[in-house]
Amino acid sequence: MAHVETGPKLYGLLAEFETPEQLLEAARRTRDAGYRKFDCYTPFPIHGLTAAMGVKEAKVPWTVFIMGLLGAIGAFSLQAWTSAVDYPLNIGGRDLISWPYFVPITFEGMVLAAAFGAFFGTHIYNRMLAYYHPVFNVPQFARASTDRFFVCIESKDPKFNRDEAYRFLQSLNPISIAEVPE
Amino acid sequence: MQQTIKATQIKEFPLFEGQQTYERITEQITSIPMERHPLPWTIMFGLGFIGAFALLMALVYLVAVGLGIWGINQPVAWGFAIINFVWWIGIGHAGTLISAILLLLRQTWRMSINRFAEAMTIFAVMCAGIFPLFHTGRPWVAYWLFPIPNWLAMWPQFRSPLEWDVWAVSTYFTVSVLFWYMGLIPDLAKMRDRAKTHLQRVVNGIFSLGWRNSAIHWMRWEQAYLLLAGLSTPLVLSVHSIVSLDFAISIVPGWHVTIFPPYFVAGAIFSGFAMVLTLVIPFRVLYPKLQEYITMNHIDWMAKVMLATGWIVFYGYLCEMFFGWYSGNQFEQFLVVNRFFGPYWLAYWALIFCNGIVPQLLWSPKIRQNLLVLFIISIIVNIGMWFERFVIVVMSLHRDFLTSAWGMYTPTISDWWLYLGTIGFFVMMMFVFARFIPMLAVAELKELWYKLYHGHNGHGGTPVHEPKPTAPAPQGGGQ
Numbered sequence: 001m002a003h004v005e006t007g008p009k010l011y012g013l014l015a016e017f018e019t020p021e022q023l024l025e026a027a028r029r030t031r032d033a034g035y036r037k038f039d040c041y042t043p044f045p046i047h048g049l050t051a052a053m054g055v056k057e058a059k060v061p062w063t064v065f066i067m068g069l070l071g072a073i074g075a076f077s078l079q080a081w082t083s084a085v086d087y088p089l090n091i092g093g094r095d096l097i098s099w100p101y102f103v104p105i106t107f108e109g110m111v112l113a114a115a116f117g118a119f120f121g122t123h124i125y126n127r128m129l130a131y132y133h134p135v136f137n138v139p140q141f142a143r144a145s146t147d148r149f150f151v152c153i154e155s156k157d158p159k160f161n162r163d164e165a166y167r168f169l170q171s172l173n174p175i176s177i178a179e180v181p182e
Numbered sequence: 183m184q185q186t187i188k189a190t191q192i193k194e195f196p197l198f199e200g201q202q203t204y205e206r207i208t209e210q211i212t213s214i215p216m217e218r219h220p221l222p223w224t225i226m227f228g229l230g231f232i233g234a235f236a237l238l239m240a241l242v243y244l245v246a247v248g249l250g251i252w253g254i255n256q257p258v259a260w261g262f263a264i265i266n267f268v269w270w271i272g273i274g275h276a277g278t279l280i281s282a283i284l285l286l287l288r289q290t291w292r293m294s295i296n297r298f299a300e301a302m303t304i305f306a307v308m309c310a311g312i313f314p315l316f317h318t319g320r321p322w323v324a325y326w327l328f329p330i331p332n333w334l335a336m337w338p339q340f341r342s343p344l345e346w347d348v349w350a351v352s353t354y355f356t357v358s359v360l361f362w363y364m365g366l367i368p369d370l371a372k373m374r375d376r377a378k379t380h381l382q383r384v385v386n387g388i389f390s391l392g393w394r395n396s397a398i399h400w401m402r403w404e405q406a407y408l409l410l411a412g413l414s415t416p417l418v419l420s421v422h423s424i425v426s427l428d429f430a431i432s433i434v435p436g437w438h439v440t441i442f443p444p445y446f447v448a449g450a451i452f453s454g455f456a457m458v459l460t461l462v463i464p465f466r467v468l469y470p471k472l473q474e475y476i477t478m479n480h481i482d483w484m485a486k487v488m489l490a491t492g493w494i495v496f497y498g499y500l501c502e503m504f505f506g507w508y509s510g511n512q513f514e515q516f517l518v519v520n521r522f523f524g525p526y527w528l529a530y531w532a533l534i535f536c537n538g539i540v541p542q543l544l545w546s547p548k549i550r551q552n553l554l555v556l557f558i559i560s561i562i563v564n565i566g567m568w569f570e571r572f573v574i575v576v577m578s579l580h581r582d583f584l585t586s587a588w589g590m591y592t593p594t595i596s597d598w599w600l601y602l603g604t605i606g607f608f609v610m611m612m613f614v615f616a617r618f619i620p621m622l623a624v625a626e627l628k629e630l631w632y633k634l635y636h637g638h639n640g641h642g643g644t645p646v647h648e649p650k651p652t653a654p655a656p657q658g659g660g661q
Contacts, residue, residue, distance in 0.1 A: 040397035044629040050401045060405040082337035104346040108353040119360040122406040128391040145372040147204035
C-alpha cells in the first residue's frame with residue numbers, strides 16, 4: 001500500500017483474451033464504459049471489431065480515390081501536352097489530341113497512382129516504420145500475432161485511472177492483465 | 183469480405199485437413215522458412231541457379247554481339263522474344279486472378295493459394311520483361327520508352343500499342359508487388375514474433391515495418407487490400423488486352439481480329455492455372471505441411487478452372503477459323519489453310535492437341551484427383567500455350583502479302599538458351615521464395631478458419647477454455 005511506483009511511465013493496461021468473441025465483447029464494453037483511447041490487437045482482421053470499438057474511418061478509400069483521379073488526369077495531360085504542345089507530330093493525319101488512343105495509358109496511370117495511394121496511404125496513416133512501440137514490452141504480447149486477442153486501455157485517455165481501469169478489465173474476465181511501460 | 187457459407191458446404195468440401203487451431207496454422211506455415219530445408223530444395227535451387235546464370239550469360243552475349251544471334255529476320259521479326267514475352271505474362275495472370283478476382287468473388291478457397299500464386303506472378307513478369315527489353319536491340323536506351331525529358335527533345339509515341347505495353351506491364355508489375363507485400367506484412371510480423379534466431383527476428387522485423395496487429399491498422403489494411411484487389415482486377419484484364427492489341431491493331435492476317443483481347447485474357451488464365459498446378463503439386467510433396475491447407479479440393483477446383491478456360495480458348499480457335507473464312511479476304515483465308523497444312527502444321531496441331539484435346543481428360547473426377555496425371559496435363563497445357571503464341575506470331579508473319587517476301591523462321595541456339603535461362607531464373611526465384619517467406623497467407627487462413635468454424639457452432643475449431651485467473655495483482659494499486 002505504501003509502495004510508490006517509481007518505474008517508467010505507464011503507457012496503458014493490456015488485457016489478454018482467448019477468443020475473438022470475448023474480445024468483441026470486451027471492446028464493446030470498454031467503449032460503453034466511456035474509454036476512448038484504447039486499441040485492440042488481433043492475429044487476423046475480425047469483422048465488426050472496429051464497429052464495436054466505435055471507430056469509423058474512410059481515410060484510405062478517399063486517398064485511393066483522389067490519387068486515382070490525379071493519376072488519370074496526370075497521365076492524360078502528359079499525353080496531350082507532349083503530343084499537341086511540346087512536340088506536335090502528325091501521325092497519319094490524326095488529331096493531335098487523339099483521345100481514344102490515350103485511354104489505355106490514362107487508365108494505367110490511374111491504377112498506378114491509386115495503388116500507390118492504397119499502399120503508402122495505409123502505412124502513413126498507420127505510422128509504419130515506427131519500430132518501437134510500448135506494447136511490445138509485454139512478453140505475452142508476442143502471441144498477438146498467433147492466437148491471443150488483446151485490449152489496451154491507454155493512459156492518455158482522460159478517463160484513465162490505473163486502479164479503476166484494472167478493476168474494469170478484471171470484470172471482463174481476461175486471461176491476464178499487464179501493465180505496459182512507456 | 184463477409185462470406186455466407188452453409189455448414190453442409192464445409193463438410194462436403196473441407197478447405198482444411200485435420201483439426202486446426204490458430205497456433206497450428208501459424209506454426210505449420212511460418213516454421214517452413216525457419217527450418218533447415220530438404221535436400222530436394224538444394225537440388226532445385228541449384229538447377230535454377232545454373233539456369234539463371236545461363237540467362238545472364240545469354241544476355242551478356244546478346245548485348246555484346248547483337249540481335250543477329252537470334253533467328254529473327256524479315257519477315258519474321260518477332261520470333262521467340264515476343265512468344266516468350268506473351269507466354270510469361272500470361273502465366274503471371276493467374277496469380278492476379280486468384281488474389282484479386284477470386285477475392286472480389288468471395289471464393290474462400292483462394293486463401294490457400296494466393297500468396298504462392300502472387301509470387302509466381304511477380305517472377306513471371308520479371309521473366310517476361312526481359313524479352314521486349316532486349317528485343318529493342320539497345321536496352322541501354324530503354325529509358326526512351328518512358329516520358330523522361332531528354333536532350334533529343336523527343337517523347338514516347340503514346341499512340342502506339344507498344345508504348346501502351348510498357349505502361350501496362352510496368353504498372354502491372356508495380357501493383358502486383360505492392361499487393362503482394364501488403365498481404366505479406368502481417369505474416370512477416372508473425373515470423374518476427376516466432377523467430378528462433380536473432381537474425382530472423384531482425385530481418386523479419388525490418389520488413390514487417392513494425393506491424394503490431396492493431397485493430398485500427400487491420401481496418402485500414404483490409405480497406406487497402408480490398409481496394410488493391412478492385413484495382414488489380416481491371417488492371418489484369420487491361421494488361422493482356424493491351425498485349426493483344428500489339429497484334430490486333432496491325433493489319434497482319436490472323437492478328438487483325440476483335441476477339442483477340444478476351445481470347446488472350448482467357449488463354450492467360452488457362453496457362454496461369456496450369457503453371458500454378460505445375461508448381462503446387464511438387465511443392466505439396468516437398469513440404470507436406472502444406473497439404474493441410476492446399477487440399478485435394480483446391481487442386482480439384484483449379485483443374486476445373488483450367489477445363490473451363492480451356493474451352494474459352496478453344497472457342498477462340500474456332501472463331502479464328504470462322505473469321506478467316508467469313509472475312510472474304512484471300513490473305514485471311516490463306517492463313518487458315520496455311521495453319522492446317524503449311525510448313526508449321528506441326529505447331530498448329532500440337533496446339534490443338536495440348537489445349538483442345540488433353541484438357542478434356544479433366545472431365546473425369548478420378549483424373550482431377552490423380553496428382554501425377556494432373557501434373558503431366560498441366561505441363562502439356564503450358565507447352566500448348568507456348569505453341570499458341572508460336573502459331574500467332576510466326577505463322578502470321580512468315581507468309582507476307584507478297585510471295586517474294588515469304589520466309590521461314592528457325593530459332594537458334596541463342597533463342598533456346600535465353601528461353602531456358604528464364605525458366606531457370608523462375609525456378610530459382612520460386613525456391614528462394616519458399617525458403618524465406620511464408621508460402622501461404624497465414625492471417626487470411628486464420629480469418630477463414632474463424633469464419634468457417636466459429637460462425638457455425640460445433641464443428642471443431644479452437645477449443646474454448648474458461649478464462650484462467652492468472653492476472654497479476656495491480657502494482658501500486660490502492661486497495
